[in-house]
Amino acid sequence: MQLSRADVLDGAIEILDQYGLADLTMRRLASSLGVRPGALYWHFTDKQTLLAAITDHTLAPALDGCDAEQDPAAALRALAVRIRDALLARRDGAEVASASFAAGLSGDGVRVELTAAARAAGLTEPEASYAAETLLLLVVGQVLDEQTRMQMDSAGALAAGDSPLDDPSARAGTSRGADRFAFGLDTFLAGLLGLPAQRPAGAR
Amino acid sequence: MQLSRADVLDGAIEILDQYGLADLTMRRLASSLGVRPGALYWHFTDKQTLLAAITDHTLAPALDGCDAEQDPAAALRALAVRIRDALLARRDGAEVASASFAAGLSGDGVRVELTAAARAAGLTEPEASYAAETLLLLVVGQVLDEQTRMQMDSAGALAAGDSPLDDPSARAGTSRGADRFAFGLDTFLAGLLGLPAQRPAGAR
DNA sequence: ACCTGAACACCGTTCAAGT
DNA sequence: ACCTGAACACCGTTCAAGT
Numbered sequence: 001m002q003l004s005r006a007d008v009l010d011g012a013i014e015i016l017d018q019y020g021l022a023d024l025t026m027r028r029l030a031s032s033l034g035v036r037p038g039a040l041y042w043h044f045t046d047k048q049t050l051l052a053a054i055t056d057h058t059l060a061p062a063l064d065g066c067d068a069e070q071d072p073a074a075a076l077r078a079l080a081v082r083i084r085d086a087l088l089a090r091r092d093g094a095e096v097a098s099a100s101f102a103a104g105l106s107g108d109g110v111r112v113e114l115t116a117a118a119r120a121a122g123l124t125e126p127e128a129s130y131a132a133e134t135l136l137l138l139v140v141g142q143v144l145d146e147q148t149r150m151q152m153d154s155a156g157a158l159a160a161g162d163s164p165l166d167d168p169s170a171r172a173g174t175s176r177g178a179d180r181f182a183f184g185l186d187t188f189l190a191g192l193l194g195l196p197a198q199r200p201a202g203a204r
Numbered sequence: 205m206q207l208s209r210a211d212v213l214d215g216a217i218e219i220l221d222q223y224g225l226a227d228l229t230m231r232r233l234a235s236s237l238g239v240r241p242g243a244l245y246w247h248f249t250d251k252q253t254l255l256a257a258i259t260d261h262t263l264a265p266a267l268d269g270c271d272a273e274q275d276p277a278a279a280l281r282a283l284a285v286r287i288r289d290a291l292l293a294r295r296d297g298a299e300v301a302s303a304s305f306a307a308g309l310s311g312d313g314v315r316v317e318l319t320a321a322a323r324a325a326g327l328t329e330p331e332a333s334y335a336a337e338t339l340l341l342l343v344v345g346q347v348l349d350e351q352t353r354m355q356m357d358s359a360g361a362l363a364a365g366d367s368p369l370d371d372p373s374a375r376a377g378t379s380r381g382a383d384r385f386a387f388g389l390d391t392f393l394a395g396l397l398g399l400p401a402q403r404p405a406g407a408r
Numbered sequence: 409a410c411c412t413g414a415a416c417a418c419c420g421t422t423c424a425a426g427t
Numbered sequence: 428a429c430c431t432g433a434a435c436a437c438c439g440t441t442c443a444a445g446t
Contacts, residue, residue, distance in 0.1 A: 002429070026420060038422075039430050047420065102352045127387065134342070134388035137349070141341035148306045183331065184338035184392075191395030206410070230439060242441075251439065314415050 003035060005043045009053050013090075016054065020090040020151065052105035054090075062086040063109050072121040073193050078184055079117050080135050083110055087143045092151070094143035101140070110136060119192060131192055138184055146177040157170045207239060209247045211255050217294075220258065224355065225296040256309035257300045258294075266290040267313050276325040277397050284339050284389055287314055291347040295402035296355075305344070314340060325397060335396055342388055350381040359363050 015024050018157050026047055030037040044050040062082040065123035068080065087093040114132035125130055219228050230251055234241040248254040266286040274282065291297040304310035318336035329333055333345050 025418085027418085036431055037420080038432085041421070042429060080259035102348070104356065130384050130387040131391070133349070133384065134346075135393070137388070138338070138341065141345045142338075144306070145337075145341070153238075180334050180337065183334040184341070185393040187335070187338070188388075188392050189395065191391040191393065203241065228439085231437085240412055240414095241439080245440070246410060289419085 003033060003039065003043065007033065008040060008043045008050070008075075009057065012050055013054055013057065017091045017095070021095055048099070048103050048105060051096050052100040052103065055100040055106040056109070058090045058093050058097065059083065059086050059106075059110055061089075063113055065113070072117070073189065076099070076114075076121050076135075077185065078116040079113060079187055080139055083136070083139050084143055084181060087140065088146070092147060094140050094147050098140050098144060103135075107136070118192075123192070134188065135185075138188060142177075142181045142184060146181075207237060207247065207378050209245065211237065212244060212254070216254055216386065217258055217261065220300070221295045241358055252303070252307050252309060256304040256307065259304040259310040260313070262294045262297050262301065263290050263294075263310075263314055264289065267317055269317070277323070277393070280318075280321040280325050280339075281389065281393055283317060284343055287340070287343050288347055288385060291344065292350070296351060298344050302321065302344050302348060305340075311340070322396075326395070337391075342392060343385075346381075346385045346387050346388060350385075353381070354368045 008029070010027055012024060015029060026040055027037050030040055033039075040050075044053070062085070065079070087097060090096070097106070111132055112127075112137055115129050116170070118128040118131045118135075119125075120167060212233070216228060216233055219233060219236060230244055233242050234244055237243075244254075248257070266283070266289070269283070291301060294300070301310070301347040315333075315336055318339055319333050322332040322339075323329075
């Protein structure tokens with residue numbers, strides 16, 4: 001059967017989720033699809049474009065805005081959380097997204113939605129787009145940190161020959177990431193909307 | 205003469221500043237030093253470690269805390285600005301730093317100083333370190349964006365065959381980056397310290 | 409201690425030629 | 428239209444052997 005653009009994208013996502021970004025090479029992708037490396041370049045002009053397509057696919061669930069019934073401040077916060085969840089759900093999602101954003105090949109969708117949500121929350125034009133970009137920075141940077149730590153933890157655990165059981169410190173690390181994310185997000189939103197910073201329930 | 209670790213570091217920084225991170229390869233560095241690639245591995249265990257040394261060198265000026273006479277909130281803000289200036293002064297500084305931080309091979313210095321400044325500004329223990337990490341995220345992410353845009357602008361200008369004269373839009377882009385940085389930083393600090401967000405003077 | 413020579417195991421991308 | 432064959436121009440890293 002003939003290879004479609006969607007087949008290439010699906011194959012890339014499968015390698016990414018199973019082996020991580022370092023193992024997602026054009027040559028490896030080609031051989032997993034039973035094709036020569038050059039064949040991929042008929043469907044995607046280069047690797048950056050392929051990564052951007054992965055980013056769009058990763059972020060799509062965050063843009064299916066659910067209920068528009070909430071108050072605007074809560075809606076803005078909820079959008080940031082949905083973006084975080086989407087990135088976190090894909091292995092190395094933040095690193096791939098960060099590269100795609102830097103290349104200018106993805107991220108318009110989230111930026112548009114974030115800007116609209118910021119406007120709905122009462123911000124005027126120059127601030128709304130600054131706020132959107134800063135929020136995106138905050139979310140991507142945070143998840144980048146979290147996923148880097150995950151990958152180092154699992155590599156370390158493997159190297160040390162630890163048992164593959166979930167250990168409590170790993171779970172603690174995860175919830176620490178969530179706490180830090182909530183802290184950064186709520187602090188920024190407090191400054192943005194003039195609310196008093198409502199700190200998340202104290203340290204665990 | 206024999207090659208020292210400092211020679212390797214200096215050579216790397218020279219290539220970085222003149223040609224950018226993409227051209228800073230171990231092979232190119234070796235040939236610019238008149239040595240075989242393998243020789244570098246006697247002085248640095250690997251490329252990541254070399255990049256981390258560059259990051260330390262880049263950030264050093266930001267840690268020479270000048271006057272400690274200001275009020276703590278202003279000192280925290282000034283530290284963030286000095287970190288931005290240091291990253292901005294080195295070509296691809298934010299990208300190199302971001303890689304070094306992710307690898308866990310650099311960044312302790314700035315994190316310690318930021319945490320101390322946050323404590324001095326009245327934050328208690330869990331918040332002070334969260335605030336430090338979030339501020340670092342904000343600064344690095346912001347400069348990453350700015351430097352990426354710079355590099356795309358200069359590449360675009362070259363490709364389009366534009367005259368090498370400084371054009372007004374390039375200067376405008378630079379000051380827009382500064383405005384956005386000030387917005388993100390001041391908004392976050394307002395949320396952090398409970399101050400009213402003092403927006404920078406309106407759009408230019 | 410410090411470096412060379414030479415290899416190992418890869419990369420992304422291009423492009424004439426085939427079907 | 429879609430893909431192969433085969434190359435081009437590179438990478439980071441290792442390591443016996445030299446001095």
